Amino acid sequence: MIIDCKSIAQKYKDMAKVKINRMWNEKIIPCLYIVQVGNNPASNAYIRGKLKDSEEVGIHAELIKLPENTPEKQIQKEIDDCQDDYMVDGFEYVCSGIILQLPVPEHINVKNIKIPDWADVDGFNKNSEFHPCTPLGVMKLIDSIGYNLDGKTAMVIGQSSIVGAPLCDMLMKRHCNVISINSSMERYIREEMLLRADVLITAAGRMNLITENDLDCKWNIKINSYENSGSCPDLIIDVGINYKDGKQYGDVSEELRTDKYNHCFDITPRIGGVGLMTRAMLMCNTAHVFTK
Numbered sequence: 485m486i487i488d489c490k491s492i493a494q495k496y497k498d499m500a501k502v503k504i505n506r507m508w509n510e511k512i513i514p515c516l517y518i519v520q521v522g523n524n525p526a527s528n529a530y531i532r533g534k535l536k537d538s539e540e541v542g543i544h545a546e547l548i549k550l551p552e553n554t555p556e557k558q559i560q561k562e563i564d565d566c567q568d569d570y571m572v573d574g575f576e577y578v579c580s581g582i583i584l585q586l587p588v589p590e591h592i593n594v595k596n597i598k599i600p601d602w603a604d605v606d607g608f609n610k611n612s613e614f615h616p617c618t619p620l621g622v623m624k625l626i627d628s629i630g631y632n633l634d635g636k637t638a639m640v641i642g643q644s645s646i647v648g649a650p651l652c653d654m655l656m657k658r659h660c661n662v663i664s665i666n667s668s669m670e671r672y673i674r675e676e677m678l679l680r681a682d683v684l685i686t687a688a689g690r691m692n693l694i695t696e697n698d699l700d701c702k703w704n705i706k707i708n709s710y711e712n713s714g715s716c717p718d719l720i721i722d723v724g725i726n727y728k729d730g731k732q733y734g735d736v737s738e739e740l741r742t743d744k745y746n747h748c749f750d751i752t753p754r755i756g757g758v759g760l761m762t763r764a765m766l767m768c769n770t771a772h773v774f775t776k
C-alpha cells in the first residue's frame with residue numbers, strides 16, 4: 485500500500501499550530517529565518533514549501549536571499565542579526581529558528597558558519613538541540629503507521645551526516661538491527677543483504693537504485709498480486725529525490741508503487757512522501773523553540 489504521508493505530516497503540523505496559537509493570543513509571534521545563498525532551483529522549491537507550511541501553522545518565516553558570491557563573513561553577520569527579537573504594532577517577533585538552506589555555493593565551507601544550537605531547527609550542528617528533520621520525519625512516519633521496529637532489520641542506503649548516518653543511530657536506539665550501506669558496496673552483496681531486511685530506507689539520490697529485480701516477492705494468483713515471501717521488506721521508505729525531464733522521482737522505481745505490490749509491502753509515494761514529513765518536523769522544532 486502507498487502510505488498516506490500527507491495526512492501524517494498534517495497531524496504533526498496541526499500539533500505545531502496548536503502550540504503556536506496559544507502564544508499568538510499573547511501577541512508573541514515565532515520567526516523562522518531561512519538564509520539562502522544563490523538561486524538553486526531545487527532549493528527555491530523546498531523554500532516555497534517551508535514558507536507555505538510556516539504560514540499555515542502561524543510562523544512568520546523570512547527568506548534572506550543573498551547573492552551567489554556572498555562571502556562567509558557576510559552570511560555569518562546575517563545569521564547573527566536574525567537572533568534579535570523586535571516589536572511591530574504591539575506584536576513581539578521572537579527568533580525561533582534559523583536555517584542555512586543547502587546546498588551553498590562552493591566557496592562557502594558550512595563548517596565556518598555558526599548557527600546557535602538552540603536556533604538550529606534543521607538539526608545540522610553536531611551539538612544541535614534537534615535531530616535533523618529528515619531522519620526524524622522518517623522515524624515519526626514509521627511510528628505513525630504503527631510499525632514496530634523492535635528486533636527488526638533495517639537496511640539504510642546512504643550514509644550522509646544529515647540523513648543516512650543519523651537515521652541509523654535513531655533506528656539502533658529503537659533496538660533495530662541496521663545494515664548501513666554506501667556507494668562502495670557491491671551491488672550483488674547489497675541484493676543479498678536486502679533479502680534479510682524487514683525495512684528498506686533509501687537515501688542515495690540515485691534514480692531506479694531499487695527495482696523489481698532487487699526484490700524477492702512471490703506472485704499469488706488468487707489475489708492477482710505479489711505477496712511478501714518473507715525475504716522482501718514489508719516497509720519501503722524512499723527518501724531520495726531525483727529529477728528527470730523536469731519530473732521528480734525517488735530512488736525506488738515506480739513499478740514498485742503499482743497495484744500489483746499492494747499486498748507485498750507499504751511504501752512512501754513518489755510525490756508528497758518523506759519531504760512533507762521533513763517540513764512538518766521543521767515546523768514542530770520551530771514551535772518547540774518558541775514555546776519552551
Ligand code: NAD
Binds near residue numbers: 667724
Ligand atoms: P549525499 O549525496 O550527501 O549522500 C548520499 C549517500 O548515498 C552517500 O553516503 C553515498 O555513498 C550513498 N550512495 C550513493 N549512491 C549509492 C549506491 N549506488 N549504493 C549505495 N549507496 C549509495 O545525499 P543526502 O543529502 O544524504 O541525500 C540523499 C538523497 O535524499 C538525495 O536524493 C536528496 O535529495 C534526498 N533528500 C531528501 C529529503 C526529503 O525531505 N525528502 C531531505 C534530504 C535529502
